[in-house]
Amino acid sequence: MQEGIFLRPLLDLLFPSVCAFCGASVLGDRCLCDSCMEKVRYPQSPLCIRCGTVFRSGEDHLCGPCLRQPQPFAMARSVALYFPPVDILLHRLKFRADKTVLSTLSAMCISFDFSLFSCCDLILPVPLHPRRLQSRGMNQSLVLAHVFFPAESGKIRSDCLLRTRNTPPQTGLGGRERRKNLRDAFLVARTAGIRGLSICLVDDIFTTGTTVKECAGILMQAGAAEVRVLTMARVAGAGSR
Numbered sequence: 001m002q003e004g005i006f007l008r009p010l011l012d013l014l015f016p017s018v019c020a021f022c023g024a025s026v027l028g029d030r031c032l033c034d035s036c037m038e039k040v041r042y043p044q045s046p047l048c049i050r051c052g053t054v055f056r057s058g059e060d061h062l063c064g065p066c067l068r069q070p071q072p073f074a075m076a077r078s079v080a081l082y083f084p085p086v087d088i089l090l091h092r093l094k095f096r097a098d099k100t101v102l103s104t105l106s107a108m109c110i111s112f113d114f115s116l117f118s119c120c121d122l123i124l125p126v127p128l129h130p131r132r133l134q135s136r137g138m139n140q141s142l143v144l145a146h147v148f149f150p151a152e153s154g155k156i157r158s159d160c161l162l163r164t165r166n167t168p169p170q171t172g173l174g175g176r177e178r179r180k181n182l183r184d185a186f187l188v189a190r191t192a193g194i195r196g197l198s199i200c201l202v203d204d205i206f207t208t209g210t211t212v213k214e215c216a217g218i219l220m221q222a223g224a225a226e227v228r229v230l231t232m233a234r235v236a237g238a239g240s241r
């Protein structure tokens with residue numbers, strides 16, 4: 001352990017890390033420099049109290065789509081907005097299984113109100129199909145669940161919600177195609193025992209919400225008391241379509 005204390009500054013000196021966004025050198029295990037860290041944008045009130053859509057003005061209220069159609073989740077919140085440099089870090093995590101971004105993502109969580117999820121009995125990551133899990137090497141949603149809830153690892157389960165179809169990526173699909181693409185893609189394990197429980201569902205990005213709605217829907221059908229969704233980032237304007 002003692003060695004680490006002396007080794008770290010030496011390694012920083014010999015191999016300084018570079019900011020993933022601007023290329024400036026950074027000390028320590030962060031992968032963004034201070035100035036790029038300040039570029040990160042966070043969703044702030046006024047928001048839709050249900051889906052978390054950010055409004056331009058006024059107070060927190062229900063957005064039009066949430067008023068017209070009840071959502072299968074009780075609330076959806078995100079730590080940051082999906083703009084540079086957050087998109088770069090999530091891309092590295094998802095497609096390159098690069099865990100060096102985690103301490104920086106964790107630093108972005110400092111001001112987030114996790115008490116919104118303290119009532120949850122279980123924390124379930126959106127699953128990957130076993131074949132995709134094998135090719136990627138890790139499920140980014142599971143890794144993020146541990147970043148969000150470092151003291152709650154006993155509540156994090158990846159054996160409750162399963163992916164039964166290896167669907168093509170949602171990127172580039174419209175709302176209707178996204179829903180069709182995900183139909184019957186998920187399953188709640190018979191042994192999950194989620195009846196009457198409050199669930200926190202974790203995903204990396206909230207784009208149109210199709211994936212988390214699909215998962216929340218089948219969790220509710222399986223008897224969950226409620227589902228609260230937490231994602232690392234949210235595409236601006238998400239939820240209002």
Ligand SMILES: [Zn+2]
Pocket residue numbers: 019020021022023024032033034035036037
């Ligand atoms: Zn930078």
Ligand SMILES: [Zn+2]
Pocket residue numbers: 048049050051052053062063064065066067239
């Ligand atoms: Zn809404």
